[in-house]
Amino acid sequence: MMMSRPGKSICMIAGLLVLLAAAIAAFKICVLHYSFSRSVNAELWVMECRVRFMANGGPVAARLSLPYEIPGYYLVVTSQTPGYAFSVQEHGGRTLSVWEGAERSGPQSLSCQISFIPDGGAGTAAEEKPEAPERPRWPSGQKQFAEQLLRSVDPEGKLSIPQFVSALFKQIRKGDNPAVSVLFADKRQGTPFLQVVRNLLAMRKIASREAEGVFLTDKRRRQSPSFMLEVYYDGTYHRYDPVSGTLGTQKDFIPLRRGDEPLFALSGGRQAKLRFSALKTNISAAGLNRLRGSFIEHSWLMDIIGYELPISEQNVFKRLALLPLAVLLIVVVRNIIGLQSMGTFMPVLIALAFLETGLTAGLIAFLLILAVGLSARALLTHMNLLMVPRISAVVVIVILLMKAISVLSYAFGFTQGQSITFFPLIILAWTIERASMVWEEDGPGAMFRQLAVSLAACIPCYFILNNDYLQYLFFTFQEFNLVILALILLIGTYTGYRLTELKRFKPLVSSCSDHS
Amino acid sequence: MFGSLLSAFASPAALRNAGVLGMNRRNHDYIAAYNRRRYYPMVDDKLVTKELALKAGVPTAGLIGAIRFQHEAKNFMRLTQDSPGFVIKPGHGSGGRGILVIRSHDGGEFRKADGSVIGFQQIYSHITNILSGLYSLGGQVDYALFEECISFSEIFSDFSFQGVPDIRIIVFRGYPVMAMMRLATRRSDGRANLHQGAVGVGLSIRNGKPRKAVMLDQPVTRHPDTGRMLSELVVPDWDRHLELAARCAEMIKLGYFGADIVNDREKGPLLLELNARPGLGIQIANHAGLRSRLELIESLPPSAMPSAAEKIAFAQAHFD
Structure with a gap:
């Protein structure tokens, strides 16, 4: 039963409909990272960030600066902090969460939830090769100690960068080198510590940067932000734990800040302490699609797809979808x-x-x-x-x-x-x-x-x-209905025999049926 | 088991080679292509068909009148008092539904075709049913049409169980392409519709002689109720049937239709009704495909045969 003599224009319209559907589906898959698969329940990390501080009695403004996107994830911040006006702004590729309150005094607590939404495997951009670091400026009298320390780490200047870095950390940890006590006198942790290490590396023309972030794991509750040293060699940055000096393989570490802009800034208060707790939840593919969709600036696209409707209306469309x-x-x-x-x-x-x-x-x-x-x-x-x-x-x-x-x-x-x-x-x-x-x-x-x-x-x-899967598929990819429309149009031009006619008109072709 | 199941089906290629017309192609290539929707009332409304036939000089059963409103229903006897017998039909009926044949009447007694007698009340409620749209397409409000009774030729009485046998001729662009006689059976409840179990006897366009016969899509040789050999059927005045069918094509603007013709003892062939969607069972009755015939006519230029006589001559020369 061939499709015979279908109207050419109908074939063209059907073809266009199928192309349009394919284009929309491709857009959803490639740009919005929608998935055909419903069974894959994606992991969704929600990290609670709690800030405690003492307010000075005047107006308070606090700002948490998070990247808009980190390799593998989008970040979404929500907050319900009573008594504070909360707003989220985007600025220079970062999400700024801002709390503002008037006339506060005494202990204060702010909190927000940061959702880490998997971006569906969008690849990480290749790191650009950093420029060679500038010659560091040491406080007066420290330069010779720095040179002495480097000499004791690598007397002949033959160590490779990774060897040098680990040897340097070993020296620092041992602490029996007087140069270490001078250089790191009051700089045992955090940014000041890393700044000294980076200066030491810079003297060897080794580029590095500081990263501040958290561990995305269920095991660490109420963690404070951790600092990491990232050293550039072999075409990429390698992450070192500044405490142990080991080359980090921590995949759960999520850098929230690199560079100079602080993760958290506070005015009108003091003694701010940040604590992060991560929680892993599962989310349906449809929910994930919705979250991913919320990152698309043209939200009218999402309106058309139907996700932005109130839940009750969405359910009506789910019914209609099939x-x-x-x-x-x-x-x-x-x-x-x-x-x-x-x-x-x-x-x-x-x-x-x-x-x-x-x-x-x-x-x-x-x-x-x-x-x-x-x-x-x-x-x-x-x-x-x-x-x-x-x-x-x-x-x-x-x-x-x-x-x-x-x-x-x-x-x-x-x-x-x-x-x-x-x-x-x-x-x-x-x-x-x-x-x-x-x-x-x-x-x-x-x-x-x-x-x-x-x-x-x-x-x-x-x-x-x-069928739940079909419902998911046709609700998520409503453009498939265009394919169905195309099929219906094509069947509308089908002038071949119907299956039942093959039986009905059998007597017309079997002249011997009278004898049998 | 599976093989025998499969052998009950013909291959599409075999049907194509036999020139069989399928439902999809009939609807798409012929009905939709040649019958414009706005002309359907010409065949769906029996009064309109009748008026057109009258104008074109196509013989039909005599018109007694029509009842359109419920309050007129009780007066139907005034309408029929001068007619010895009459037929009540729904104006928009199809498939022989809602047709009541009264052979004779006397006072309040009406004798139906099957010999039973009914009273005023039954006829009154039948008219009520027609007016309420019981028998019309899509249940639309309808009217009751009163026609003179056809005194159908005794020559067919052995071939039909009650009911009036009629001849269906399919006409395409003015050419009669295929014909069959439809004979009522007990199974079809005295109605001449193939899908209800009437016998269809294919008639040669050339001479009106029987070709093959079919009942419920299966070949038959005898009438199931009267036992008469269907091959002995003879249709008198065959050429007049073809002329009538071809003239119908001139009076309505449909390119593809079926003309249902009855044979009156005195008046000869009369147009019963027209059908814009004639069924495909006629192919089984003729043991021949419609498609090859329709395509032959489509291959002719529209101006090839200007007159009905020429078209009939062409059809008789080419279609057995």
């Missing part, structure tokens, strides 16, 4: 297979009702309503009613019947009985009307055949509509 697929099934059943159902889209509507009632309970209820409705309709036939009153009477009977089923099932302890009200009333009444007409005109056989076809189409519709 209807085109069910409708396509009907088109195939009628125009490719060639079976007649009772009412074109009746199977889809009944399948929608089955979603609420469940398949078995729904089928039983449907057949029950149909059977009783048909008997009632048979009684009405004898009354010779006009058509609209007759169908209206069937509607009323169907309502009473639904009520009766609900009450009975409740009495017997079946809760499914309540969901029967989801059946489309008018469709049921029309189905009864049509079934009784077919019965009268073409006999009960024809009616049961059409009913069987309707139910046979209804059940796959139900499984399509009820």
